[in-house]
Amino acid sequence: MPDMAHRTLSRLMLTAFGVSLLAGAGQLGLAFGFGIVRLTGTFTGAAVNQWPAQLVWVGWFATNAAVAAALLVERLARADGHLTGLRRQLAVAGSAALGAVVVAPLCMQLARSAETGSVHPIWTVAVCAVLGALIGAGAVLAVLAQPPFAWNAVALAGVLWLVALLSVVPSLGDSGPLTPVRLGVLEPAWLTDDTTQRLALLLLPMLTLLAGAATGALARRHGCAPLVSGASGSAGPLLVAFAYLAAGPGHAGDRYQLWPYYAALIAVAAGALGSAATALLPWPSARTEATGAIEPTAILPPLPPTPA
Secondary structure (H helix, E strand, C coil): CHHHHHHHHHHHHHHHHHHHHHHHHHHHHHHHHHCCCCCCEECCHHHCCHHHHHHHHHHHHHHHHHHHHHHHHHHHHHCCCCCCCHHHHHHHHHHHHHHHCCHHHHHHHHHCCEECCCCCHHHHHHHHHHHHHHHHHHHHHHHHHCHHHHHHHHHHHHHHHHHHHHHHHHHCCCCCCCCCCCCCCCCCCCCCHHHHHHHHHHHHHHHHHHHHHHHHHHHHHCCCCHHHHHHHHHHHHHHHHHHHHHHCCCCCCCCCCHHHHHHHHHHHHHHHHHHHHHHHCCCCCHHHHHHCCCCCCCCCCCCCCCCC
């Protein structure tokens, strides 16, 4: 039995490593292919704050890669319960983080030709990727312990990918280089700069509020503890906020990076508020909605039967 448990754990660790590696490389391939992320060129002068905006994506990709591995491993181990111990969960989290580090060398190779002025592009990319992988390891532990956290992280990641694609797809047919976009910001070419900046502060908190409300309601329906259901909406926003914190708010010359940076921090509270509202507030009873009658309680006993 110990040998079988050891082989099972080794298989889960290898699965976590492989899935995380593929998820990290796959996200980078999509981002570079659609022009969402650009790590080459000049990031000085008026474009100086575009560099930390690219670093946000790098850290977030590494975190997402580890979370994707945790989702698959959790489903594989759910039936036989091979991830009940903390040591086993730590081993899987470490394997997922190790696979997510693949984001670092892939981005470092591209960043060799970047001009960023005062910061070293290769090392800043590497630091953000490694920090993202470490944050992903913590997210793996949370996902393995409480699946509702994974639901929120996946939902928000899907929405943010959709926002990014909506920003770049209208410009795919244009000639010239594609303009990179910021994480959580809707900025297609047909939007004015002023409108984009206003949306940069509002869109991400609104999306996390809705995602948190949906996650809290789903966790409540599955019978999760109120504390878990109420906090589940902060999981995805925390991953985004950590990516922005690792990249920094940028230079004070403009608000290109500063506004989405603040929006990411506000989004954590918005997501928690959304999940807490749907998880902790009382819901109307299905019987009351159907009949309009008030259910009897200890204070309000049922009425005696009406004589025929």
